Structures are given as C-alpha cells and as structure tokens.
Amino acid sequence: MAEETKAKKEKAPPIEDKPFPEFIQQHFLPSLQEAMSEAGTKDLSLDFSQKTLPLPNSTDLIWQVAGTWDKGYRHFSIYFFDENIKGQKGFSCSTGEGSPSTIESFMIDERRVNLDLLVLYTLQRLNGEKWLGKN
Numbered sequence: 001m002a003e004e005t006k007a008k009k010e011k012a013p014p015i016e017d018k019p020f021p022e023f024i025q026q027h028f029l030p031s032l033q034e035a036m037s038e039a040g041t042k043d044l045s046l047d048f049s050q051k052t053l054p055l056p057n058s059t060d061l062i063w064q065v066a067g068t069w070d071k072g073y074r075h076f077s078i079y080f081f082d083e084n085i086k087g088q089k090g091f092s093c094s095t096g097e098g099s100p101s102t103i104e105s106f107m108i109d110e111r112r113v114n115l116d117l118l119v120l121y122t123l124q125r126l127n128g129e130k131w132l133g134k135n
Contacts, residue, residue, distance in 0.1 A: 016113070016114050020080070023115075024063075024085075028065070028119070032046065032122060036132070039123060039127075039133055041069050044067060045067070045069065046066070047064075047067075047068075051064050053079065054077075054092065055103070062079050062080070064077050074131055076091070076093040076122075077092050079106075085118065088105075089105070089107055090103045091104050106121065
C-alpha cells in the first residue's frame with residue numbers, strides 16, 4: 001500500500017521535444033551518421049546550418065542538414081522550413097558539382113515524427129537513388 005502512494009517517477013520528455021538545433025546536432029546527425037555507415041557509406045560528411053535554398057534569387061535562410069560522400073560526388077540536403085522536425089520539410093540530392101534539379105517534399109504524410117522515422121526516411125530516400133549498399 002505504501003508503494004502505491006509513492007509518487008511515480010515522471011518520464012523524461014522525448015528527445016524530439018528538445019530545442020530544434022539541439023535535437024539535430026546531438027541526436028539526428030550522430031544517428032544518421034551511424035545508419036549510413038552501417039549501409040556502407042564511406043567518407044560521409046554531415047553539416048547542419050542555415051543556408052539559402054539552391055534556387056535562383058533565393059534569399060531566405062533555411063535550416064538544412066547537408067550530407068556529402070563518395071569523395072564529394074554525392075550530395076543531399078534535408079530542408080526544415082519551419083525550424084521544427086514536425087513542420088514542413090524538403091529533400092534534394094545531386095551528383096557532381098551541379099545543383100539539385102528539384103526540391104521535393106519530405107515526410108509529408110507523417111503525423112508523428114521522431115528520430116527513428118527521420119533516419120529511416122532519409123535512408124529510404126537515398127536508397128531510392130540507388131546510392132546505398134550494393135544497389
């Protein structure tokens with residue numbers, strides 16, 4: 001009976017509730033780095049910063065996770081338009097020194113966004129380009 005009256009320990013808030021830059025830098029980037037390494041990606045460089053979109057006359061700064069590997073030949077970016085993992089996101093990829101030809105919506109049908117889903121969808125999108133593993 002005494003055990004029932006003890007206050008239950010409160011659960012720690014989900015890591016996704018951390019401030020946006022902290023979540024990306026402390027959780028998403030290391031998790032994505034590890035997952036892509038397990039998928040066979042070598043020399044991956046990830047960057048998280050605010051940059052303009054790769055569009056003519058674009059001036060707004062957007063938070064982006066940019067990845068480069070294969071000796072700088074393969075590039076991808078995930079755009080966080082709302083500075084929030086649950087907000088609108090975009091994706092682009094390119095090879096060589098060219099700019100991406102399109103910016104696609106990313107994870108638009110997901111009502112619930114968490115670390116695992118962000119990593120999974122990123123890997124799925126890159127695998128769709130046949131960039132991972134032995135595709």
